Amino acid sequence: MSAWTTVLLAAGAAYALKLAGYVVPAHLLEGPVVSRMVRLLPIALLAALVVVQAFVSPDRGLVVDARTAALGVAVVALLLRAPFIVVVVAAAATAAGLRAVGIG
Numbered sequence: 001m002s003a004w005t006t007v008l009l010a011a012g013a014a015y016a017l018k019l020a021g022y023v024v025p026a027h028l029l030e031g032p033v034v035s036r037m038v039r040l041l042p043i044a045l046l047a048a049l050v051v052v053q054a055f056v057s058p059d060r061g062l063v064v065d066a067r068t069a070a071l072g073v074a075v076v077a078l079l080l081r082a083p084f085i086v087v088v089v090a091a092a093a094t095a096a097g098l099r100a101v102g103i104g
Helices: 003-023 032-055 066-079 084-100
Strands: none
Touching: 032 066, 066 084
């Protein structure tokens, strides 16, 4: 399959998915299961993104480095109910400090 075929198929699939959002009757989207899924889906997607960014190396291997330590610091800061800016600064400082001493 050529690159253009893949791009055109992906574009068609994206368009069909968007069209399905308008075609599906509203009563099917208002059920308790669907509303719970819609509420939890962004959390799952964000968690997947964080895991990929924290544990996957550029060559697609699993790695534990400064990013993992920074994630741990961020989790602890969130558990201590620190403000978001404190969480970000603490995690960035941890990663920068570990990289400065040659870890990660």
